[in-house]
Amino acid sequence: MKRFDHLVLRCPRLGGEITFAYCRKEQGDLPCPRIIRCWQDLIPVEQHLGAFLSKDEWDRCFNAPPKDKITTIFEIVDEVKKRKKI
Amino acid sequence: MRQTKVFLNESEIPRQWYNIMADMPTPMSPPLHPGTGKPLAAEDMAAIFPMNLIEQEMSPDRWIDIPEEVLEKYMLWRPSPLYRAYNLEKILDAPVKIYYKHEGVSPAGSHKPNTAVAQAYYNKEFGIKKISTETGAGQWGSALSMACNMFGLECRVFMVRVSYDQKPYRRLMMQTWGGTCFPSPSEETETGRKVLAEHPDSPGSLGIAISEAIEDAVGNGDARYSLGSVLNHVLLHQTIIGLEAQKQLEKVGDYPDVVIGCAGGGSNFAGLALPFARDKIHGKDISIIAAEPSSCPTLTMAPFGYDFGDLAMSTPLLAMYSLGHDFVPAPIHAGGLRYHGMAPIISHLVKENIIEPRAYHQLETFEAGVQWARSEAFIPAPETNHAIASVIQEANRAKEEGKEKVILFNWSGHGLVDLASYDAYLTGKLFDYPLPLEEIERAKKVLGQYPKP
Numbered sequence: 001m002k003r004f005d006h007l008v009l010r011c012p013r014l015g016g017e018i019t020f021a022y023c024r025k026e027q028g029d030l031p032c033p034r035i036i037r038c039w040q041d042l043i044p045v046e047q048h049l050g051a052f053l054s055k056d057e058w059d060r061c062f063n064a065p066p067k068d069k070i071t072t073i074f075e076i077v078d079e080v081k082k083r084k085k086i
Numbered sequence: 087m088r089q090t091k092v093f094l095n096e097s098e099i100p101r102q103w104y105n106i107m108a109d110m111p112t113p114m115s116p117p118l119h120p121g122t123g124k125p126l127a128a129e130d131m132a133a134i135f136p137m138n139l140i141e142q143e144m145s146p147d148r149w150i151d152i153p154e155e156v157l158e159k160y161m162l163w164r165p166s167p168l169y170r171a172y173n174l175e176k177i178l179d180a181p182v183k184i185y186y187k188h189e190g191v192s193p194a195g196s197h198k199p200n201t202a203v204a205q206a207y208y209n210k211e212f213g214i215k216k217i218s219t220e221t222g223a224g225q226w227g228s229a230l231s232m233a234c235n236m237f238g239l240e241c242r243v244f245m246v247r248v249s250y251d252q253k254p255y256r257r258l259m260m261q262t263w264g265g266t267c268f269p270s271p272s273e274e275t276e277t278g279r280k281v282l283a284e285h286p287d288s289p290g291s292l293g294i295a296i297s298e299a300i301e302d303a304v305g306n307g308d309a310r311y312s313l314g315s316v317l318n319h320v321l322l323h324q325t326i327i328g329l330e331a332q333k334q335l336e337k338v339g340d341y342p343d344v345v346i347g348c349a350g351g352g353s354n355f356a357g358l359a360l361p362f363a364r365d366k367i368h369g370k371d372i373s374i375i376a377a378e379p380s381s382c383p384t385l386t387m388a389p390f391g392y393d394f395g396d397l398a399m400s401t402p403l404l405a406m407y408s409l410g411h412d413f414v415p416a417p418i419h420a421g422g423l424r425y426h427g428m429a430p431i432i433s434h435l436v437k438e439n440i441i442e443p444r445a446y447h448q449l450e451t452f453e454a455g456v457q458w459a460r461s462e463a464f465i466p467a468p469e470t471n472h473a474i475a476s477v478i479q480e481a482n483r484a485k486e487e488g489k490e491k492v493i494l495f496n497w498s499g500h501g502l503v504d505l506a507s508y509d510a511y512l513t514g515k516l517f518d519y520p521l522p523l524e525e526i527e528r529a530k531k532v533l534g535q536y537p538k539p
Binding site: 008009010011012013014015016017018022025026027028032068069070072073074076077080081083084086 | 248249284296305316350468
């Protein structure tokens with residue numbers, strides 16, 4: 001599980017260096033949805049993750065709906081409005 | 087004596103921003119509301135943006151006046167100088183002139199204040215007292231903190247915890263300018279508290295930070311949210327870069343054959359490129375290159391179209407580069423290809439063949455950045471290095487083809503607060519080369535012994 005955790009890559013989203021360990025848990029229990037794209041030329045990331053993620057986790061992480069920033073923002077706005085009863 | 091820098095007098099600063107929506111060769115598809123499937127309306131956006139910025143976001147007008155109050159703040163560093171990179175030209179020994187727009191001269195050290203100042207001003211004018219935002223490594227958060235301070239606004243920045251801990255300098259810039267920087271997840275919001283309850287040591291993520299910043303603003307009448315990239319009005323404010331460059335090049339009697347910028351969310355690239363894209367739309371023969379990290383190939387790999395989100399169609403729909411919901415990838419290839427964080431305007435111009443995207447690996451970009459620092463002396467921000475890698479590629483191409491070219495690019499920021507990134511590169515910590523095949527095969531064999539879920 002921790003074989004590649006020490007490796008460092010520049011994260012194009014955060015604008016800084018992060019370890020594979022961070023990418024692997026970027027969504028709490030799930031990896032960053034872009035972990036395969038960022039790492040696939042460097043390490044056998046797909047096989048690595050495939051060995052540890054259940055099919056459900058894999059689907060939630062990699063087969064979830066694609067989201068851009070504006071989509072994300074308006075989803076959150078709607079959620080917050082509902083929660084705050086606005 | 088040769089001229090290295092081209093200046094504009096303060097009186098020559100452009101007094102209007104350029105809105106490319108007026109010149110789009112084909113109409114852009116509007117972002118759609120997930121619930122109705124209809125274009126997002128002003129009232130949909132009113133919860134997070136002030137109405138004067140929403141009007142700019144949706145404006146079809148070609149030129150939009152820059153308020154005097156914004157121009158006064160711009161004057162602290164604008165007009166920014168246009169440089170000629172003679173030293174790099176000499177090293178490359180190619181038949182090119184290389185010009186660059188130096189956006190690192192702003193107080194925050196990057197192009198970001200061009201929109202931060204404008205956004206702070208419009209929020210202030212609308213009666214807003216407090217602005218919330220998220221930031222990764224802190225470039226945007228520091229620029230907005232500075233801008234809010236200029237207009238007497240409170241600034242609350244949710245900075246991804248891993249960056250907050252690892253990169254203190256931009257956090258300190260925010261605090262010095264009077265902003266409040268929270269490590270995200272934080273105790274400030276319900277979202278943050280929930281994450282911390284489940285994962286007390288969470289290093290955070292951009293997703294959590296965005297949620298916190300929006301929650302902080304929504305429902306608070308005198309607060310709004312601010313974004314430093316992607317949106318139309320952000321790109322609009324950045325066009326002052328390209329408009330200045332056009333005037334400066336005119337002074338020395340040049341016009342670029344190639345315009346280059348690095349493209350993450352698209353704002354600095356757009357800032358330089360859009361005024362030239364207008365020229366191209368109206369017939370100029372010019373190449374416009376968006377240099378992006380190969381690790382997030384939003385433009386280079388994905389097709390263009392609406393993203394319908396999930397099967398329940400509960401997410402807003404935006405026409406941009408994406409693999410889309412109807413793309414059913416083999417599970418093993420589904421990950422990063424689905425990323426699409428590029429500004430819709432840039433996506434549209436790529437589709438129209440006005441802009442050409444190119445991707446560069448990170449080691450290649452750092453190599454270019456170091457070559458730049460050792461020839462032109464200024465240390466570039468790591469993002470800027472993508473543009474420099476592209477410049478070098480274009481120069482070498484011109485040499486091979488024996489063609490003279492004028493290259494213009496956006497030197498979007500300095501890297502003095504990013505020296506840890508250079509340290510990672512110079513000490514070989516950055517990982518950017520493919521493992522040898524035999525190593526991959528070995529790893530596969532090892533992993534194959536693990537039980538499958």
